[in-house]
């Protein structure tokens with residue numbers, strides 16, 4: 001008996017400790033029952049405690065990876081995480097613009113949970129000018145939203161988050177899910193789509209093992225879109241999966257540990 005599966009492509013950086021980046025994305029996609037392919041933008045040497053080193057793959061290698069995957073196992077949705085340099089962003093934009101019908105979820109990764117820099121700010125203009133217009137959804141956390149809005153305002157209250165999501169939506173003319181993991185409230189995320197605000201409520205789980213939560217959420221949303229679910233339903237399902245993976249209570253590593261992507265099977 002043969003079968004096929006919807007496929008999700010992740011374009012992101014590698015995390016050798018397995019909790020974030022490409023590794024988190026592929027685990028999420030497999031756990032949700034879809035086929036995952038991956039294009040690596042950068043290698044990182046990191047673990048749950050810190051980022052040791054970051055090295056972009058060559059532009060030629062990035063180009064060939066994108067061509068190899070897109071010409072063969074064309075995905076039904078794409079997640080972009082750590083985008084790499086301005087030059088990488090240009091290649092990704094050029095290749096993806098040939099597939100305008102594939103929905104893109106863009107996680108504008110800037111800093112790791114452990115505090116390491118994963119994106120050079122001089123690439124910011126290319127990220128926002130070139131990649132944002134390709135995205136069906138952009139998923140910043142609170143510090144990333146502050147950078148994108150050029151503000152130091154704390155964005156801690158419900159009202160602050162709603163206003164920031166609205167401003168992001170207006171400024172960059174696409175949908176934004178502002179994630180509340182870094183707020184002092186429950187783990188609530190706010191969506192602004194076409195000027196309409198929708199909240200996604202999540203219970204805050206008392207843990208410091210949150211390495212890769214953002215990567216997991218964005219790739220899970222891409223899975224929903226690949227299954228032809230609407231944006232709101234995809235976010236709801238992604239939050240539910242992420243909450244389960246956090247609640248599983250995995251303890252690994254000496255820092256902000258990973259979550260358990262395989263919790264559904266145990």
Ligand SMILES: Nc1ncnc2c1ncn2[C@@H]1O[C@H](COP(=O)(O)OP(=O)(O)OP(=O)(O)O)[C@@H](O)[C@H]1O
Nearest residue numbers: 113141179180181182187203204205212213214215
């Ligand atoms: N302690 C927690 N309990 C429940 N949900 C959480 C917790 N921390 C974060 N989340 C959820 O995880 C998702 C990612 O949010 P967060 O703001 O932490 O993103 P991030 O900083 O990009 O993640 P990452 O750690 O991968 O860089 C959001 O849906 C957020 O609500």
Ligand SMILES: Cc1ncc(CO)c(N)n1
Nearest residue numbers: 013014020021082112212
């Ligand atoms: C490769 C990579 N992408 C994203 C993040 C953000 O969690 C990380 N720590 N590492």
